[in-house]
Amino acid sequence: MCLAVPGRVVEIEGAEPAFLRGKVDFGGVLKEVALPFTPEVKVGEYVLVHAGFALQVLDESEARRTLDDLNQLGMLDPPPEGPG
Amino acid sequence: MKFLDEYRDGELVSELGRRIAATAAHDWTIMEVCGGQTHTILKSGLEELLPGNVQLVHGPGCPVCVTPLELIDAAVEVAMRPGVVFTSFGDMLRVPGSRLSLLDARARGADVRIVYSPLDAVELARRMQEKEVVFFAVGFETTAPANAMAVWQAANTGVENFSIVSAHVLVPPAMEAVLGSPECRVQAFLAPGHVCAVDGYEQYEAVANRYGVPVVVTGFEPVDLMEGILGAVRQLEDGRAEVENRYSRAVKREGNQEARRIVAEVFETSSRKWRGIGAIPNSGLCLRPAYASFDALTRFGAQTGEVAEPEQCQAGRVLQGLLKPTGCAAFGTHCTPDHPLGAPMVSSEGACAAYYLYGGRD
Amino acid sequence: MAHGGGGRMTERLIEDVFLPAFVGAELGRRHDGAYLPELQRRLAVTTDCFVVKPLLFPGGSIGSLAVHGTVNDLAMCGARPLYLTAGFVLEEGLEIALLRRVVTDMAAAARESGVEIITADTKVVERGKGDGVYINTTGIGECLIGEAGPWRAEPGDAVIVSGDLGRHGIAILSVREGIEFSTRIESDAMALWPAVSALIAAGIEIHCLRDLTRGGLSSALNEIARARGVEINIDEATIPISEPVRGACEFLGLDPLYVANEGRFCVIVPGGEAPRAVGVLKSTGLALDARVIGALCEGRSRVVMKTRIGGRRIVDMLSGEQLPRIC
Known part of the structure; x- marks a missing residue:
């Protein structure tokens, strides 16, 4: 369920929160997206888009933190202590 | 593309696969609720990278x-x-x-x-x-x-x-329906990350507590799924049953x-x-x-009467994770994407269609 | 435009729109049929009908498509395209300016492809009975090599694609009502003969050629695998797809392997010939992204792909057109 794709907000228009719209860049393709659920979003930030609506502003620092954790594979998770 | 490519990294996925194998000492059955995740799993051939004792079953999360x-x-x-x-x-x-x-x-x-x-x-x-x-x-x-x-x-x-x-x-009642079935063999859930992006994961805490199952909020890319599976396996091995957010770039508790x-x-x-x-x-x-x-x-005064499903169709059991699509006698014979008996063979994210299309037919 | 049963209206269409654009000696004689000179070589013939909505799209129109589609089918037979016939079904009410644009595009594409439109026909149908214009073209070409087809493909052969995939299908979707988006993606529609003739001129042993039109790469490879009874193994990481096509496919939920192309083909050559064939294709300047994406091997009639993350999956034929999805 629920194909939702990250894209970068390049333009925001509209004053009334319920009708907030913007353009979102997906790898160079621009699509008009409704932004009423992410009124805080700023140009340049990434949003998760589903059915023409931004559902969330993606948290870059959170993403970086988890990826760093994963990439330093030694720190990935402590290995299990053995079966138990 | 940012926020996608990083999560399709083959080496990272393989390393996570090795971690899962090293962590899983017992046999575990994990359900990914969402059809979109089923799609990623089959489309990227993820199951090959999992140890044999970690089984994924596919859930009812396909609205179509x-x-x-x-x-x-x-x-x-x-x-x-x-x-x-x-x-x-x-x-x-x-x-x-x-x-x-x-x-x-x-x-x-x-x-x-x-x-x-x-x-x-x-x-x-x-x-x-x-x-x-x-x-x-x-x-x-x-x-x-x-x-x-x-x-x-x-x-x-x-x-x-x-x-x-x-x-x-809605997802939580469906998860409870799966758990409530006497035949249920699901031991942990990967909760659908995009549902949680909207609704948060508070409501899954009740499910985890009531049924004693780990619930891991999981994203949709191969790295996300492997992370979710690893999280679930660790909880199962530790005997914990918590709600854990492994899709934190998109999901907040509320x-x-x-x-x-x-x-x-x-x-x-x-x-x-x-x-x-x-x-x-x-x-x-x-x-x-x-x-x-x-x-x-x-x-428009449209009627919604009762209609019976084709008897051969096992969609209900497939949707509850009780039957793999390939375990259905009609799969690939009486039931194909061109002539479907049930919706899971039609929908782009239906489990039967995913198996048919990406090769669960061997 | 009014409904014309073959009277003055149709006559004026021919005088005003078609003849000025299709300035060929044979068509200009306005006889019931065309006389062709004697040809030296074996002939190849193909026919195709074109229906597309919308009629104009970034990088082309139904007019250019009707030429490219047919001359490319000839090229896939290893045949130099020589002549085209054209049949038009026009819907009453179609704007003459739009028709003129379609016909002009068609004439330009024919000129660039080196083919002459030798005979043509027009019918007008009632409003509501057609989508503006339907075009049929039949192409005649002369074969410069012996037969190339799936039956000649062998285990050990390499699969080469001529360029990045999916531009045409995505360009069409970008202007389709209900889906439209703004983009720099133009259709990849173009004539493939120059690239194919370069392979022939370089003496590459060509086993099979197939254009990647409706159903995309996946359909073409599955057709070959089934016709020849071989397994085709491809590597996802080597398949060229541009960033905007990927982006559009992501948010529309489409798989680029199934998206249509109108200016891309795959060629199957002996494995040892592959590097040279890629070099020849690139040297034409028309296939800069050409590359080897896989190989044929003994096995079941199917296409198997090594995924980007190192898994394996079947790439099957699609039933019906891919539809944008939210699930």
Whole structure:
């Protein structure tokens, strides 16, 4: 369920929160997206888009933190202590 | 593309696979609830990278698959009315009702159109005052805010020739239905990350507590899925049953308050029949009385009678993770994407279609 | 435009729109049929009908498509395209300016492809009985090599694609009502003969050529695998797809392997010939992204792909057109 794709907000228009719209860049393709659920979003930030609506502003620092954790594979998770 | 490519890194996925293998000392069965995740798993060949003792079973999280036949029949009936422009996401068009699909209806002269967003349907209604524009509002918690906003905008900008067929479903009641089955063998859940992006994960804490199952909020890319599986396996090995968020770049505990507010404004929960499973209390959304005039079935007096499923179809058991698609006698023989018996063979994210398309046929 | 049964209206269409654009000696004689000179070589013939909505799209129109589609089918037979016939079904009410644009595009594409439109026909149908214009073209070409087809493909052969995939299908979707988006993606529609003739001139042993039109790469490879009874193994990481096509496919929920192309083909050559064939294709300047994406091997008639993350999956034929989805 629920194909939702990250894209970068390049333009925001509209004053009334319920009708907030913007353009979102997906790898160079621009699509008009409704932004009423992410009124805080700023140009340049990434949003998760589903059915023409931004559902969330993606948290870059959170993403970086988890990826760093994963990439330093030694720190990935402590290995299990053995079966138990 | 940022936020996608990093999560499709082959080396990282392999390393996570090795971690899972090193962690899993016992046999575990984990259900990914969401069909989108099933799709990623099969499309990227992820199961090959998992140890044999970690089994994935595919859940009921495909709104198209669980939309009952009678609702599709009613949608087709409305679409065939003169003066109606029937709009839908592409997903629903090929799904057969008991007689016709929406594509069949189009071939017989109905004006059926694909939209990308429900707001496109409202815009169409605004442009075509002489027509009645109906939108097939299908979806889980992820899609409900978009559909609710379409109704709200229509109501607040005087677009009266717009209405919806509401076919919304909710995830937590479906998870409980799976867990409540005496045959249930699911030991942990990967919770659908995009549903949680909207609704948060507070409500899964109750499920984890009540049934003693780990629930890991999981994203949709290969790295995300492996991370989710690793999280679930670690909890299972530790004997924990917690809700854990492994999709933190998109999901907060409280979800998206703005989106939840508009859903609560326009919709209320209702009992809902799930195709192949049956009625589940409080598992659907219908329009609140203040918005009831936007209900297409009422507006057009369309009937939703009881329709029996083809007997050969095991979709209900597949959707509950009790049967792998390949375990069904009809799979690939009496039931193919060209001649489907049930919706999981039709929908792009249906488990049977994914197995058929990506090669679970060996 | 009014409904014309073969009277003055159709006559004026021919005088005003078609003849000025299709300035060929043979068509200009306005006889019931065309006389062709004697040809030295074996002939190849193909026919195709074109229906597309919308009629104009970024990078082309139904007019250019009707030429490219047919001359490319000839090229896939290893045949130099020489002549085209054209049949038009026009819907009453079609704007003459739009028709003129379609016909002009068609003439330009024919000129660039080196083919002459030798005979043509027009019918007008009632309003509501057509989508503006339908075009049929039949192409005649002369074969410069012996037969190339799936039956000649062998285990050990390499699969080469001529360029990045999916532009045409995505360009069409970008202007389709209900889906439209703004983009720099133009259709990849173009004539493939120059690239194919370069392979022939370089003496590459060509086993099979197939253009990647409707159903995309996946359909073409599955057809070959089934016709020849071999397994085709491809590597996802090597398949060229541009960033905007990927982006559009992501948010529309489409798989680029199934998206249509109108200016891309795959060629199957002996494994040892592959590097040279890629070099020749690149040297034409028309296939800069050409590359080897896989190989044929003994096995069941199917296409198997090594995924980007190192898994394996079947790439099957699609039933019906891919539809944008939200699930």
